[in-house]
Amino acid sequence: MSEAHRSYETTYIINASIEDSQIEATIARVAEAIERNGGTITATNRWGRKRMAYPIDKKNNGYYLNVEFEGPGQMIAQLERVYQLDENIIRFLTILLDKYALEARAKTAAETTAAAVPATENPGTEKTGEAGTSGRPVKGEKPQEPVSADKAEKKDSDSRAPLFPEDGR
Amino acid sequence: MARHEQQSKKRRSCRFCDNKETYIDYKDERRLSRFVSEQGKIIPKRITGNCAGHQRQLVQAIKRARHLALIPFVSESIR
Structure with missing residues (x-):
């Protein structure tokens, strides 16, 4: 039991x-x-x-x-x-x-809080973007060369761009 | 010989290993879309250079994201 x-x-x-x-x-x-x-x-x-x-x-x-x-x-x-x-x-x-997921979650949580502190100190352009995606994994830790798949994504995201601001919580 | 050298130069290392990542999240649609072709197909590790373990994790994450309509099964431009 x-x-x-x-x-x-x-x-x-x-x-x-x-x-x-x-x-x-x-x-x-x-x-x-x-x-x-x-x-x-x-x-x-x-x-x-x-x-x-x-x-x-x-x-x-x-x-x-x-x-x-x-x-x-x-x-x-x-x-x-x-x-x-x-x-x-x-x-x-x-x-x-699993334990890896929990580890990764703890890590991103720590990163977002760490990233949020400097963001409040100097309000940059990135701040708004981060506010929209908070609570989800940190993106763009590694700016990479755009792959062809990215282009397709961009094309798509244009059409649904106006929907993203509603995303806030 | 020359061909051999070229190949070894082209060999990419696994991006997830480089970043010491242990978990690939299905919610990170932007990250996942990088490993998916324009049609929405999963890109083989022979092209991306991912290691076997991370490729398996990635495939699972992509399939989960597809189920939740975070990324398409087939891109809209093809349909």
Whole structure:
């Protein structure tokens, strides 16, 4: 009966065309389901409304959410059932955070706090960009030569550029 | 001989090893898109020079990102 508690992470997409109150209700329902099944939520990151890379259920936008929690392994099956039964959740992904993931997470967290301090001291142009991506892995630690794939990405990002500012949390 | 030298010059080292990274996050779509062709295909490690271990991690991350519609399965320009 020794239940080892492990760290998990779920990212799910809520139908963005429903009312904000309904989105909040869905989020609360998921949080409640996690707690009810013996988990403890350690972090919730809202990425907000985002354009999806391809349409799912004929929808182009989704409200992205990322929840980190700890709990026994048996809860995952029950949780996934909750996700599947919820009509407003259009996609979900639950992964186990292994020690490497947790290490990397701790490292990026330390880096973002370290980076945030000088950013407040001298407000540069980078600051706004960082504010938009906070809570997610630090990008651009290594400015690299653009590969052809980058060009495609740029082309895409032009069309969805206006969506990114909403990304803030 | 000459060809051999050229090849050894072209040999790239694994970028993830160079940065001493132990984990590749599926949420980092911009990073992942660098290892995906214009069509959205995963670029083989023979081209990128990634080591086997990191390539496996990368492939998993890309597939997770695709599932969540963070990066496309097939780029829109092809479709």
